Amino acid sequence: MVEHKLGSVKFLITYLLSGICGGLVSIIFHKIGFMAGASGAIMGIFGAFMALSVSKAFEKNASRALLISTVVVTAIMLLNGIGGNVDNSAHIGGLVSGFVICYLLFNEKVGRWKITSGLQYGLTSIIVVVFAAAVLALTPNYHNRKFYKLQFAFEQNTFDFNKVYSIPYDLSKAEKVKMIDQYGIQVWRKNKQIVAEMKKLRLEKKENYRRDFDSKITNLGIKISELLHREYLEGTSKYRDEIEQLTDEVNILRGEASSSEYSRD
Numbered sequence: 001m002v003e004h005k006l007g008s009v010k011f012l013i014t015y016l017l018s019g020i021c022g023g024l025v026s027i028i029f030h031k032i033g034f035m036a037g038a039s040g041a042i043m044g045i046f047g048a049f050m051a052l053s054v055s056k057a058f059e060k061n062a063s064r065a066l067l068i069s070t071v072v073v074t075a076i077m078l079l080n081g082i083g084g085n086v087d088n089s090a091h092i093g094g095l096v097s098g099f100v101i102c103y104l105l106f107n108e109k110v111g112r113w114k115i116t117s118g119l120q121y122g123l124t125s126i127i128v129v130v131f132a133a134a135v136l137a138l139t140p141n142y143h144n145r146k147f148y149k150l151q152f153a154f155e156q157n158t159f160d161f162n163k164v165y166s167i168p169y170d171l172s173k174a175e176k177v178k179m180i181d182q183y184g185i186q187v188w189r190k191n192k193q194i195v196a197e198m199k200k201l202r203l204e205k206k207e208n209y210r211r212d213f214d215s216k217i218t219n220l221g222i223k224i225s226e227l228l229h230r231e232y233l234e235g236t237s238k239y240r241d242e243i244e245q246l247t248d249e250v251n252i253l254r255g256e257a258s259s260s261e262y263s264r265d
Helices: 002-006 008-029 039-054 060-080 088-106 117-138 144-166 173-198 205-234 240-264
Strands: none
Touching: 002 008, 002 039, 002 088, 008 039, 008 088, 008 117, 039 060, 039 088, 060 088, 088 117, 144 173, 144 205, 173 205, 205 240
């Protein structure tokens, strides 16, 4: 029915541009990840149908009935899209843009102004381009994907650090010192470089919190490793109290991080 009133070319333009605008609205509300599907464009046709109904494209009584039924059906679809893996932002974006685009392409007069066929296409293109530019310019580009790759490397290094707590007693002093250097000092120096890379990224609140936590743990890990290195090198236990105090600080930080993560979830 929409294609019959608009014509094939304008129908195709409405469908495609509604899908694009729906995708742009999705970008605003989904900072990471991807959504796929034609539902934004399809909702654009529902919006176009509403525009035709208010533009008296159909007989008066039919227009009213069609408008009411379309609004009801659309509302049901949007309500069904609440929660779950459904991109309602794209649906709403497609619906609104479909209404606006169809209204401009169908009506030869908007308010007091007459618009020619060329102006219809021009106004529609300008609105979509300006909207796209605004969304792409104002929507923050977060680097969460790169952050989680760095986070994975950080966790792998942290796991290797556990080896310093299980050094065999029968190893020579030189071998023990070498293990402390390899799995302690060198590991945390790598993590310090990873944290430095993390600080260059634009992240959301949750990832920022994790990055700050990693930075604190890294500083404590370096201190513990250096003290363990001295302890084995000097063959003394005089650093034991300081090592235990730093280890307690690490455990406290981990406990606070776990509690904070639980409360956010």
